[in-house]
Each structure stands twice: as structure tokens, then as C-alpha cells.
Amino acid sequence: MATVVSHQAIGSIVSHRPSSFKASQFLKEPLNVPMKLRRKGFKIEATASQIPVLDTVLSPSKNTPQAFKKKSNEASLILIRHGESLWNEKNLFTGCVDVPLTEKGVAEAIEAGKRISNIPVDLIFTSSLIRAQMTAMLAMTQHRCKKVPIILHDESEKAQTWSHVFSEETRKQSIPVIAAWQLNERMYGELQGLNKKETAERYGTEQVHEWRRSYHIPPPKGESLEMCAERAVAYFEDNIQPELAFGNNVMIAAHGNSLRSIIMYLDKLTSQEVTSLELSTGLPLLYIFKDRKFMRRGSPVGPTEAGVYAYTKRLAQYRQKLDETLLN
Numbered sequence: 275m276a277t278v279v280s281h282q283a284i285g286s287i288v289s290h291r292p293s294s295f296k297a298s299q300f301l302k303e304p305l306n307v308p309m310k311l312r313r314k315g316f317k318i319e320a321t322a323s324q325i326p327v328l329d330t331v332l333s334p335s336k337n338t339p340q341a342f343k344k345k346s347n348e349a350s351l352i353l354i355r356h357g358e359s360l361w362n363e364k365n366l367f368t369g370c371v372d373v374p375l376t377e378k379g380v381a382e383a384i385e386a387g388k389r390i391s392n393i394p395v396d397l398i399f400t401s402s403l404i405r406a407q408m409t410a411m412l413a414m415t416q417h418r419c420k421k422v423p424i425i426l427h428d429e430s431e432k433a434q435t436w437s438h439v440f441s442e443e444t445r446k447q448s449i450p451v452i453a454a455w456q457l458n459e460r461m462y463g464e465l466q467g468l469n470k471k472e473t474a475e476r477y478g479t480e481q482v483h484e485w486r487r488s489y490h491i492p493p494p495k496g497e498s499l500e501m502c503a504e505r506a507v508a509y510f511e512d513n514i515q516p517e518l519a520f521g522n523n524v525m526i527a528a529h530g531n532s533l534r535s536i537i538m539y540l541d542k543l544t545s546q547e548v549t550s551l552e553l554s555t556g557l558p559l560l561y562i563f564k565d566r567k568f569m570r571r572g573s574p575v576g577p578t579e580a581g582v583y584a585y586t587k588r589l590a591q592y593r594q595k596l597d598e599t600l601l602n
């Protein structure tokens with residue numbers, strides 16, 4: 275059965291672990307994580323066979339054995355496709371070309387932020403492209419926690435050192451943002467920069483639809499969805515899922531096709547089903563990760579709607595805490 279998730283579809287920082295720390299100490303089944311996360315500014319470290327951990331700046335028990343326990347057996351995962359870009363507006367194949375949002379895209383990102391303003395976010399992953407990063411940042415301006423998203427720069431020793439934050443209190447009021455090229459849009463090859471309508475007129479609607487939506491067939495010199503999934507899903511499994519397993523709440527701001535491949539993994543869609551999965555720009559989708567399963571919860575309707583909070587006790591408690599903090 276075809277799955278269409280478009281319109282009503284789906285909708286702190288952490289801690290330092292000693293390098294000898296083994297995932298098996300706190301997970302029933304250790305995840306074997308080929309990690310190379312080294313986020314010194316926030317004291318987040320992980321190497322192969324460890325669990326990456328966000329932590330703990332939030333945890334008063336940091337650096338005690340308590341700090342190595344899972345924060346929770348449940349975590350939220352928000353997926354958001356970037357708002358409209360200047361090339362979406364012009365109907366051009368974009369792929370890995372790095373174009374910014376339009377004014378409408380900015381408004382969509384802000385609206386998305388309102389919808390998720392009561393849902394906890396401890397860590398943000400974005401692609402390395404500006405449209406996804408703008409979306410994440412603009413969305414977070416609306417969050418009721420009022421924490422500041424900070425992009426972690428670990429491209430060199432110097433970048434790490436020069437972006438170090440020296441106040442623990444300030445780190446507590448921050449949310450680390452990790453930019454990863456693996457979450458980039460599918461590379462569209464020789465279609466990048468071409469007009470979608472003109473390309474369909476030239477090569478035929480069916481051919482172009484196949485390039486755009488089939489799982490296995492790549493556009494000329496570009497990536498198929500399958501190839502895109504290989505790097506995006508591997509990144510998700512290696513770097514994002516371990517954070518969720520630890521109890522950290524994650525937001526991913528990425529792209530139509532990199533997110534389609536991740537949703538295919540989360541919802542266990544077949545290569546046939548994913549062909550009819552369409553994601554709207556700027557629409558946040560919420561999942562709950564619990565007992566090593568992903569449960570799709572839809573798109574939060576808005577900050578005043580209670581509906582989404584009925585889904586889990588933990589989300590309801592988080593919102594209550596925000597309400598109390600803001601009243602005091």
C-alpha cells in the first residue's frame with residue numbers, strides 16, 4: 275500500500291563518558307557505534323563501541339556513575355524538511371547546491387518552530403546545507419525552553435578550540451547543533467539547476483518521475499534514493515539512534531529525499547511504498563523512540579493544542595514543567 279505522509283503526515287546538552295565506558299553497562303544490547311563524534315566544547319565524546327552521549331550538562335550527577343545511566347527509556351524525534359528555498363520557488367532541481375530559504379521558507383520554519391515549541395529538544399542534527407540550518411535555527415527561536423542552538427565546529431583542532439564555551443551555566447542554556455553532510459539532499463547529478471517542468475517536457479514525464487521518485491534508479495550522474503539512504507540511514511543508525519536510545523530528544527532538519535530515506539527506515543516502508551512518500555516543506559513530524567521502536571505520532575498541530583501531549587506521559591510532563599517555569 276502506498277504511503278503518503280505529506281500534509282497530515284507525521285509531524286542540553288549531554289554528557290561526558292570515560293573512553294573506557296561500554297555501552298553494555300547501560301543498554302541491554304550494546305550498540306556497536308562506529309562513531310567519530312568528538313565535541314569538546316560540550317564534552318561529548320564517543321568512539322567505536324561506545325554510546326554517544328549527550329548529556330549532562332543538564333545532569334547534576336555528571337561524572338558520577340549515575341551520569342552513565344540512561345536518561346530515559348523514551349525519547350522524542352522531530353524530523354523537519356527545510357522551508358521553501360529560492361530554487362523550490364523557481365522549480366529547479368537543487369540537490370546538493372547550497373541555496374537559502376525564501377521569505378515564505380523563513381515563515382514556514384518559524385511556524386514549524388511554534389508547532390514544536392513544547393516538545394523537548396536536547397540535540398539538533400542538520401545537513402551541511404544552509405536551507406536546513408536556517409530552518410533549524412529559525413524553528414528554535416520559537417521554542418519555549420529559550421535555549422540557544424550552537425553549531426559545533428570540529429572540522430579542525432583550531433575550530434574546536436576557538437569555539438569553546440567556558441561557562442558551564444551558558445552551556446546549560448545551549449543546544450548543540452551537529453551539521454553532517456550525510457544528511458544532505460540527494461545529489462541530483464546533471465539535473466541540478468535545471469527546471470523541473472522543462473526537464474519533464476524534454477525527457478518525458480514518466481522518465482523524470484522515475485528519476486525523482488524511484489528508489490533504485492539514479493538521475494544522470496546523480497544519486498538514487500537507495501544511494502542517498504546508504505549514507506543518510508547509516509549516519510542515523512550510527513550517530514542519532516544511540517542518542518535516542520540514551521534518552522536524548524533529537525531534532526533533525528534535513529531535506530525531502532534524505533528524510534524520505536530515513537522515514538523509510540523508521541516506518542519500515544518497502545522500496546515501492548517510498549515512491550509515493552512526499553514531504554511538505556517546513557512540516558515537523560514527530561516520532562517517539564521507546565523499547566527500541568519508532569512510533570510515528572504525526573505533526574504537532576500548534577503550541578496551544580493538547581492533542582500531541584496525550585501521546586506520552588513524558589511529553590506531558592515536559593510541557594507542564596515549561597508552563598510552571600514560565601509562570602514563575
Ligand SMILES: O=C(O)[C@@H](CO)OP(=O)(O)O
Pocket residue numbers: 362366367368369370459462486530531
Ligand atoms: O530539487 C531537489 O533537490 C528535490 C527537493 O526539492 O527535488 P524533488 O522534488 O525531485 O525531490
